[in-house]
Amino acid sequence: MRTFGVEEELLIADPSDGMPLALAADILDVAIHGGDADGDAASLKSEFKQEQIEVNSRPCRTAAELRAEIRTGRALSDKAARTLGARVAALATPPVFHATPTLGNQRYAAMGTEFGLISREQLTCGFHVHVSIESPDEGVGVLDRMRHWLPVLLALSANSPFWMGADTGFASYRTQIWNRWPTAGPMDIFGSADGYRAVLGTLLGTGVPMDEGMIYFDARLSRGHPTVELRIADVCLYAEDALTLAVIARALVETSAAEWRRGDPPSSALTHVIRMANWKASRFGINSELLHPQDQSPVAAPEVAGALLRHIKPALAKAGDLSLARTGVANILRRGSGERLQRQAYARRRRLSDVVTAAIASTHEYGELSDAGLLSH
Numbered sequence: 001m002r003t004f005g006v007e008e009e010l011l012i013a014d015p016s017d018g019m020p021l022a023l024a025a026d027i028l029d030v031a032i033h034g035g036d037a038d039g040d041a042a043s044l045k046s047e048f049k050q051e052q053i054e055v056n057s058r059p060c061r062t063a064a065e066l067r068a069e070i071r072t073g074r075a076l077s078d079k080a081a082r083t084l085g086a087r088v089a090a091l092a093t094p095p096v097f098h099a100t101p102t103l104g105n106q107r108y109a110a111m112g113t114e115f116g117l118i119s120r121e122q123l124t125c126g127f128h129v130h131v132s133i134e135s136p137d138e139g140v141g142v143l144d145r146m147r148h149w150l151p152v153l154l155a156l157s158a159n160s161p162f163w164m165g166a167d168t169g170f171a172s173y174r175t176q177i178w179n180r181w182p183t184a185g186p187m188d189i190f191g192s193a194d195g196y197r198a199v200l201g202t203l204l205g206t207g208v209p210m211d212e213g214m215i216y217f218d219a220r221l222s223r224g225h226p227t228v229e230l231r232i233a234d235v236c237l238y239a240e241d242a243l244t245l246a247v248i249a250r251a252l253v254e255t256s257a258a259e260w261r262r263g264d265p266p267s268s269a270l271t272h273v274i275r276m277a278n279w280k281a282s283r284f285g286i287n288s289e290l291l292h293p294q295d296q297s298p299v300a301a302p303e304v305a306g307a308l309l310r311h312i313k314p315a316l317a318k319a320g321d322l323s324l325a326r327t328g329v330a331n332i333l334r335r336g337s338g339e340r341l342q343r344q345a346y347a348r349r350r351r352l353s354d355v356v357t358a359a360i361a362s363t364h365e366y367g368e369l370s371d372a373g374l375l376s377h
Contacts, residue, residue, distance in 0.1 A: 001061050001062075001319060002131055002132045002133075002250055002253065002254060003059040003060060003061055003131075003132045004059070004060060004066065004129060004130060004131045004132065004246060004247075004249070004250045005056070005057040005058060005059045005060055005066070005069070005129075005130045006056075006057050006066065006069075006070065006127065006128065006129050006130070006242060006246050007054055007055070007056050007057075007126075007127070007128040007130070008054070008055045008070070008073060008074070008090065008125075008127055008235050008236075008242065009047055009052050009053075009054050009124075009125035009126050009127070009235055010052060010053050010054075010055060010074070010077055010088040010089065010090055010125060010235065010363070011051065011052055011088065011089045011090075011091045011094055011123075011125055012024065012027065012050075012051050012052060012053055012081055012086050012087075012088055013086060013087055013088070013089050013091075013094070013356050013360070014085075014086060015086070015087045015356070015357065015360060016353070017096070017353050018094075018095060018096045018352055018353040018355065018356030018357070019094075019096050019097075020049075020051035020052075020094045020096075020097060020100070020123060021051060021084075021086045022049075022050035022051050022100070023050065023051075023081065023084050023086055024046040024047070024049075024050040024051070024052065024053050025046060025050060026084055027044065027053055027077065027080040027081055027084065027086075028044055028045075028046060028053075028080075030080040030083050030084065031044050031076060031077070031079075031080045034080060034083070043055055043056050043057065043058075043069075043072075043073050043076065044056075044073075044076065044077055044080075046105065048108050048111075048119075048122055048123075049100065049122065049123045051094070051100065051123055052123065052125055053077050053081075053088060055073030055074065055076070055077055056073070057069035057070065057073060059130075059132070062320070063243060063246075063247050063319075063320075063321055063324055066243060066246055066247075067239070067243050070239050070242055070243060071239060071366060074088070074090070074239060074363060074364060075364065078363075078364060087360045088360075088363065089356055089359040089360045089363050090125070090159070090235045090236060090237045090238075090239075090242075090338070090359065090362075090363040091125060091159065091160070091235070091237070091338070091342075091355075091356070091359050092124060092125045092126065092159040092160035092172065092174040092234035092235050092338070093123070093124055093125070093160035093162060093163050093173055093174050093177065094123055094162075094356075095162035095165070095342070095346075095352040095355045095356060096165060096352045096353065096356070097123060097163070097164055097165070098164075100120060100123065107210075107211075107213075110210065111210060111214075114210065115181075118180045118181065121177065122177065122178075124160070124174040124177050124178055125174070125234070125235040126174070126178070126231060126233065126234065126235055127157060127233040127234060127235045127236055127242060127245065128229055128230065128231050128233075129229070129230045129233075129245065129246050129249040129250070130222060130225060130227040130228070130229050130230075131227055131228050131230070131249060131250050131253040131254075132226060132227050133221075133226055133227060133228055133253070133257070134226075135193075136193035136196070136221060137192060137193045138257055138260060138261075139193070139221045139227075139228050140190050140191070140192055140193050140195070140196045140221070141256070141257065141259075141260030141261075142228050142253050142256040142257050142260065143187065143190060143196070143217075143219055143220070143221070143228065143256075144189045144190055144191070144256075144260075144266040145256035145259045145260060145264070145266045145267070146219065146252050146253065146255075146256040147186055147187060147189075147218070147219070147266075147267070147269070147271075147274060148267045148269040148274055148277070148293045148294075148296075149252055149293045149308060149311070150186070150218050150219060150230065150232045150274075150278075151232070151274065151277035151278045151280070151281040151290065151291065151293070152281070152290065152293065152304055152305060152308045153230065153232055153233050153245060153248065153249065154172060154175060154232045154233055154234070154278060154281040154282065155171070155172075155281035155284070155285050155286050155290055155301060155304075155305075155337075156233075156241070156244070156245060156248075156285075156286060156305065156329065156332050156337060157172070157233035157234040157235075157236050157241065157245055157337060157338075158171035158172040158234055158281070158282070158285030158286070158337045158338070158339045159172065159174075159234040159235060159236060159237050159337055159338030159339055159342070160172050160173045160174035160175075160234050160338075160339065161173060161339040161342055161343055162342060162346075162352065162355065163177070165352060167343070167346070169283070170282055170283050171281075171282065171283065171284055171285030171286075171287065171337070171339040172234050172281065172282040172285065172339070173282070174234050175234075175278065175279075175281075175282035176282060178216070179278075181214070181216050182208050182209065183203060183208075183209050183214060183215050183216045183217065184216040184217075184218075185216075185217070185218060185275060185278065186217075186218050186271050186274040186275055186278060187199075187217045187218065187219070187220075187271065188271050189266050196221065200212060200215055203215065216231070217231070218230070218231055218232040218278070219231060219232065228253055230249045230252075230253075232278075233245055234337075234338070236337070236338060237337070237338025237341060237342075237359060237362050237363065238338065238362060238365070239363075239365075239366055240328060240331065240366065241328065241331075241332055241337065241338070243324070243328065244324070244325060244328025244329060244331075244332065247316065247319070247321040247324055247325050247328075248308070248309075248312065248316075248325055248329075250315075250319065250321075251312035251315035251316045251319060251321065251325070252308075252311075252312050252315075254312075254315035254318070254319070255311060255312045255314070255315045258315075267293070267294075269293070269296060273291070273296050276291060276296075277290065277291035277293070277296065280298075284301070285301075285336075285337055285339055285340075286301040286302070286305070286332060286333055286336070286337060287301065287336075287340075288300075288301065289301065290304040291304075292304055292307060293307065293308070293311075294307065301333070302333050305329050305332075305333065309325060309326060309329060312325075338359070338362075341358060341359070341362060342355045342358070342359065344358075345357070345358035345359075
């Protein structure tokens, strides 16, 4: 069984007016010195902006283990934030925001100098899934064979309709903000680990990315772990959606690895067309048509989600996650992803602070996939 884990970037916000608060360093200090177990405190890290905190799970083998990690991480970060008069919310963009220079460390400060307004406005929160691989060549084989499926994960996670106080019309406006970085987005077929390293060497040789950490492909080989890192998704408002996305990501890696071992060729989908699929997923989420990964034709989102589940069904069944994934996707299609709750919260009184209040509550609610259900699959 492949191990998997997640990184959740969470927004630190004032619960009264919804404004982001630059408290990451203080939250880390509280978590470390506030009596929590060292192992739990170590799961929190600062990120690009001081207005966000990153929660890292341990590597897990089962969905039940990962669900507990997601819950614990969200609760730990929020507990520390509360002592400072703040809360954490799983929002992929802040509804109320102004450009800010409050960067997380010296490397980020250097990026702020180099990339100007892109850096100042880069307060977005993503959801990264790490899935273990046996070798870099297997990892690149996976990257080459799952690239055209990744836009579906973006659509299912969409959670960022507001930006700079306005409804953008997008389900995931974070994607539009993020893709201003020069290395962000879908990747070409690499062919081998050597091919992957050659592409990275060429990109770094331009002097545009400051280091390998700025290789922001939708999915990449992790620098520090023997994993493939899927980076395309918004942070999920609901913890249950995060779990759903994670088990789907693991099954997609397993399915792609099996194709690589059999010698099945990657999809011939053009990178430019995958970028169009990303755009539609960013614009509409699950509310309209997406591009079908197998022929790049516009198809209703539920049909595309169903195609993804069919594609990875054997891997989901092998891991014991088939029922969980089906139920999780059905829940997202029924009640919407985070972007729908945000718009509903705003529609009631047309106050952006209400969006943040609703998001804080939903970030820390659990239960659509019951513990009993998880443990039985």
